[in-house]
Amino acid sequence: MTAPALPVMCAALGDATRWEILTRLGEEPMSASALARVLPVSRQAIGKHLEVLRAVGLVESEQRGREVVHLAVGARLGVLARELDRIGRSWETRLLRIKELAERPDSGAAGEGTGGRSHD
Amino acid sequence: MTAPALPVMCAALGDATRWEILTRLGEEPMSASALARVLPVSRQAIGKHLEVLRAVGLVESEQRGREVVHLAVGARLGVLARELDRIGRSWETRLLRIKELAERPDSGAAGEGTGGRSHD
């Protein structure tokens, strides 16, 4: 699937080291070993992070000679951003509607038992 | 602080249960106990998640009588979304520039020094 679930995408972005990697790869494509040289973690750790990032499409890898260079995919981040924005807006809308209902007791307040428990 | 670090925000969103909670709270404000009734986890677990979400500003809580109702803050999600989009675009731009340089070795490859550069 080209569109991983939101929690998975966010989880991939929920690690500082991964952001560090993404930042570097966003500036310039490079190999895992190269990343390990500039970051304070081992090459293997970098490798695991790259696998996670590649799994959600935030990183793409390309075999160049004997090396494998990785690069950050900004488009995927953009997709995530739009999704989050959409959801956020929907929340705002709902809350707005709720507040309006609360302030205008005449608009469809039927079926609301006074002093009784509606649910369970 | 009103703007938690990106990794922290994403980490908060990197959990399926938390998304479940946010979804419900986005539809309708409710208490931890109420959430525990509709979700397959204990009230205490819900409480911990709410604390995490509140810590990054994705949830706000209001004491209503003896209950504490929580609600999802869409605006905060929007802020995150804009941030991610910005970063994603910057990645795309860099890559584009790199590709151009690779294909046009004559286009001002000498001195760089453009002012006002501020990467993360």
Add this chain to the structure above:
DNA sequence: AGTCGATGCAACTCAACGGTTGCACACCCG
């Protein structure tokens, strides 16, 4: 008043995750 339900705090379990080390193998350069 009495009870039921909501909350808060604390201790504990268990799995996932980040990170490391070690090793084997492939490839490029000198």
Add this chain to the structure above:
DNA sequence: CGGGTGTGCAACCGTTGAGTTGCATCGACT
């Protein structure tokens, strides 16, 4: 050709985090 470098796989470890249970408390509604 040989060493050095880049990579992949696997075992291992410490910590974090999600989730649970238990207990004590406080407030609301009957």
